[in-house]
Amino acid sequence: MRLALIGYGNVGRALARLLRRKRREFPFTITGIHTLRHGTAVDADGLGEAPAFGPRAASIGGFLDAAGAQIAVELTTLEPSTGEPAISHIRAAFARGMHVATANKGPLAHAYAALREEAARAGVGFRFESAVMDGAPVFNLWHSCLPGVKVLGFAGVLNSTSKVVVETMERGGSFQDGLTRAREMGITEADGAFDVEGWDSAAKTAALANVLMDARVTPQQVSTRGITRLTPERVLEMARQGKTVRLVSRGRRTSNGTSLRVRAEVLERSDLLACTPGTSNLILFDTDLMGTFGTVSIDPGVEQTAYGVFSDLVNLRGL
Numbered sequence: 592m593r594l595a596l597i598g599y600g601n602v603g604r605a606l607a608r609l610l611r612r613k614r615r616e617f618p619f620t621i622t623g624i625h626t627l628r629h630g631t632a633v634d635a636d637g638l639g640e641a642p643a644f645g646p647r648a649a650s651i652g653g654f655l656d657a658a659g660a661q662i663a664v665e666l667t668t669l670e671p672s673t674g675e676p677a678i679s680h681i682r683a684a685f686a687r688g689m690h691v692a693t694a695n696k697g698p699l700a701h702a703y704a705a706l707r708e709e710a711a712r713a714g715v716g717f718r719f720e721s722a723v724m725d726g727a728p729v730f731n732l733w734h735s736c737l738p739g740v741k742v743l744g745f746a747g748v749l750n751s752t753s754k755v756v757v758e759t760m761e762r763g764g765s766f767q768d769g770l771t772r773a774r775e776m777g778i779t780e781a782d783g784a785f786d787v788e789g790w791d792s793a794a795k796t797a798a799l800a801n802v803l804m805d806a807r808v809t810p811q812q813v814s815t816r817g818i819t820r821l822t823p824e825r826v827l828e829m830a831r832q833g834k835t836v837r838l839v840s841r842g843r844r845t846s847n848g849t850s851l852r853v854r855a856e857v858l859e860r861s862d863l864l865a866c867t868p869g870t871s872n873l874i875l876f877d878t879d880l881m882g883t884f885g886t887v888s889i890d891p892g893v894e895q896t897a898y899g900v901f902s903d904l905v906n907l908r909g910l
């Protein structure tokens with residue numbers, strides 16, 4: 592199947608590497624790549640390892656038409672306050688009868704219900720496994736393995752940057768040292784403030800609630816407080832008491848909708864939510880038929896994000 596990639600940064604390049612590695616078993620071909628500053632590349636026979644970028648296509652529609660692909664892969668930068676321009680990219684693909692896979696949580700956090708309905712009307716698939724917890728099964732788990740199970744709530748430690756900042760302060764470093772370290776590890780969003788102020792977690796919380804609980808909210812409706820007020824002194828004091836801090840995303844159904852919040856929570860070291868170090872992520876779901884269970888991902892990297900997108904492509908191939 593032919594793919595049109597919108598965005599070719601860390602995830603786009605990792606996906607291209609994975610596709611090359613698996614091309615015998617899964618013969619996907621990238622026929623177009625569209626970026627913001629690096630221009631656009633199109634080749635109906637498939638772009639190679641070093642795509643030749645020319646001038647940027649004048650519009651997303653023009654790019655998608657030129658690429659002639661069956662699946663659009665949306666991998667542009669997260670814009671947590673609006674979800675754009677990714678939402679418009681996805682709509683342009685649906686309007687051309689193309690399936691969409693994305694790792695961008697913005698569209699799920701701002702427009703999931705509308706996009707789901709638009710995909711159904713267009714008769715195309717819409718997949719987004721990597722939008723939360725990289726390639727670890729979260730959304731496809733419900734889709735494929737848990738028919739009839741209702742999500743009553745969730746609690747997740749989903750932001751790696753804030754955890755690296757806390758761990759750096761526990762070792763005697765400053766808040767800024769932690770942020771610098773997270774940047775060096777390549778795990779911050781384009782703007783690191785999105786992570787520590789809680790925007791990344793709010794977008795993930797809204798995305799989870801919209802997809803799994805039909806909440807129809809935006810990140811602005813998630814009650815959010817980040818970790819920016821934490822000081823090394825406070826973190827070290829808690830460490831002496833056997834406690835730590837995690838930026839926790841929580842959602843639960845209520846009698847009149849959903850209650851959603853992101854908070855820097857003080858947890859016992861032995862708390863399950865405090866157990867995952869570094870870039871590891873964990874989410875626990877509270878359900879009607881399956882009790883409480885969860886997904887854990889230990890030290891995921893961009894290769895795992897690329898795998899989540901790849902799993903979406905394989906699923907879309909069957910449609």
Ligand SMILES: NC(=O)c1ccc[n+]([C@@H]2O[C@H](COP(=O)([O-])OP(=O)(O)OC[C@H]3O[C@@H](n4cnc5c(N)ncnc54)[C@H](OP(=O)(O)O)[C@@H]3O)[C@@H](O)[C@H]2O)c1
Nearest residue numbers: 598599600601602626627628629666667668669694695896
């Ligand atoms: N990195 C991760 O581990 C990870 C994990 C889960 C989810 N995600 C999500 O995956 C997405 C991509 O992440 P990334 O780390 O690959 O980001 P990135 O390295 O910053 O790359 C973003 C890409 O999008 C392009 N782009 C930005 N705005 C565009 C526009 N308006 N039109 C066309 N292209 C545009 C950029 O073009 P230029 O190259 O020209 O600047 C760049 O190629 C984000 O939404 C992120 O939240 C990432």
